[in-house]
Amino acid sequence: MDPNVDRLLDRELSARQALDLVASLPEAERREALALLRLASLAAELPPVEPSPGFEERVQARIRARPAPRRGLGTWLRTPRLSPLSALGAVAAAVALVLLPGLRERPPAPERRVARLAIRAPEARRVAVAGDFNGWSADATPLRRGPGGAWTVELPLGPGRHQYQFVVDGVFVADPSAPTVDDGFGGNNAVIDL
Amino acid sequence: MSPLRTPWLRSLPAPAGEPGHQRTPEEAGDAADRDAVERVLDGDTRAFDPVVRRHGSRLVALCARVTGAREVGEELAQEALARAYGSLGSYRGDCQVRHWLMRIALNGCRDWLKAGARAERPAEIAEEALSTTLGPDRELAGRQALTALERALRALPDVYREAFVLFHVESLSYLEMSRVTGARVGALKVRVHRAREMLRSRLGERLELVWR
Numbered sequence: 328m329d330p331n332v333d334r335l336l337d338r339e340l341s342a343r344q345a346l347d348l349v350a351s352l353p354e355a356e357r358r359e360a361l362a363l364l365r366l367a368s369l370a371a372e373l374p375p376v377e378p379s380p381g382f383e384e385r386v387q388a389r390i391r392a393r394p395a396p397r398r399g400l401g402t403w404l405r406t407p408r409l410s411p412l413s414a415l416g417a418v419a420a421a422v423a424l425v426l427l428p429g430l431r432e433r434p435p436a437p438e439r440r441v442a443r444l445a446i447r448a449p450e451a452r453r454v455a456v457a458g459d460f461n462g463w464s465a466d467a468t469p470l471r472r473g474p475g476g477a478w479t480v481e482l483p484l485g486p487g488r489h490q491y492q493f494v495v496d497g498v499f500v501a502d503p504s505a506p507t508v509d510d511g512f513g514g515n516n517a518v519i520d521l
Numbered sequence: 522m523s524p525l526r527t528p529w530l531r532s533l534p535a536p537a538g539e540p541g542h543q544r545t546p547e548e549a550g551d552a553a554d555r556d557a558v559e560r561v562l563d564g565d566t567r568a569f570d571p572v573v574r575r576h577g578s579r580l581v582a583l584c585a586r587v588t589g590a591r592e593v594g595e596e597l598a599q600e601a602l603a604r605a606y607g608s609l610g611s612y613r614g615d616c617q618v619r620h621w622l623m624r625i626a627l628n629g630c631r632d633w634l635k636a637g638a639r640a641e642r643p644a645e646i647a648e649e650a651l652s653t654t655l656g657p658d659r660e661l662a663g664r665q666a667l668t669a670l671e672r673a674l675r676a677l678p679d680v681y682r683e684a685f686v687l688f689h690v691e692s693l694s695y696l697e698m699s700r701v702t703g704a705r706v707g708a709l710k711v712r713v714h715r716a717r718e719m720l721r722s723r724l725g726e727r728l729e730l731v732w733r
Contacts, residue, residue, distance in 0.1 A: 361729075373670065373690055376578070
């Protein structure tokens with residue numbers, strides 16, 4: 328079978344390319360391609376499976392039975408919230424830092440350590456790392472391509488445990504060389520302890 | 522929308538980035554979903570209700586097709602929505618809310634299938650769903666082909682059925698499927714390809730008869 332038939336079924340060809348392909352196929356292959364197209368068409372036509380009456384109410388009852396969700400740490404870090412009270416608190420803290428020599432003299436500089444992350448992906452066009460240190464951004468922290476298809480990055484991070492995944496051409500991939508933990512949704516995050 | 526809201530709300534997938542571009546219904550739906558997530562996390566517990574309304578029936582259909590059992594699908598979809606609600610604080614915003622819900626729902630389906638619960642599954646979806654949703658004038662061959670497809674789908678190995686449903690029934694792209702399933706795009710293409718081969722083989726002349 329012409330490999331372009333798979334590209335056609337995978338929605339990778341334009342309408343014009345599809346017509347040209349089907350027209351160019353030998354009779355037997357054309358019949359097969361049309362049957363597979365019919366299969367794809369039937370799948371798209373499958374009727375919806377409507378929930379039984381009261382579905383929404385049952386979901387809502389389950390939801391009400393659960394504690395209200397709370398912001399995870401990552402969400403708080405991504406969300407700079409300033410209520411009037413917290414703004415006053417911030418001003419008070421700043422004044423205290425200026426006026427109180429004892430507080431001012433304490434070295435506040437956080438300790439930074441360097442995490443060196445690497446993944447081998449010779450075919451990749453772009454690799455980045457997303458983690459709890461960059462708000463799980465898929466493009467904020469790109470890796471540099473090195474010889475042999477190795478991609479690397481050095482990240483200054485605070486001490487402690489950090490979770491991350493590589494993003495290889497847009498696909499989240501756990502670091503194959505690092506220990507992993509369940510991300511709570513059926514996938515795995517790699518972890519690094521600094 | 523408050524300017525202090527989470528950054529990913531402001532960095533929604535740009536609507537094509539061109540002046541005058543209208544958001545697709547899917548983009549608009551996702552923006553509403555993300556806003557609902559924020560409002561729930563701000564304490565408005567009813568803000569999740571529209572999310573349930575928008576995605577409930579699609580999740581039921583997904584779970585029913587992946588497990589091959591309508592009642593199970595409904596139960597798993599309910600549980601997925603309730604679990605999602607409880608986990609909203611950990612939603613990272615790196616994918617559409619719809620895809621995040623699908624991911625949670627699929628995990629429930631996989632657990633159910635792994636537990637071997639399929640042996641005791643209740644009513645299957647095919648004839649029941651078709652008889653209520655297809656009009657009486659639907660051509661007989663088309664009706665039979667759809668029924669046969671539902672049956673053939675249930676006979677597929679789980680991993681191939683899941684991939685086929687996501688690509689051909691739910692119309693996800695391979696990249697979206699990768700985000701939802703955690704599998705690589707290459708592996709997913711292979712699964713969909715094999716699923717098509719198996720279904721083609723199982724459905725045989727039905728596909729050709731309908732085409733004429």
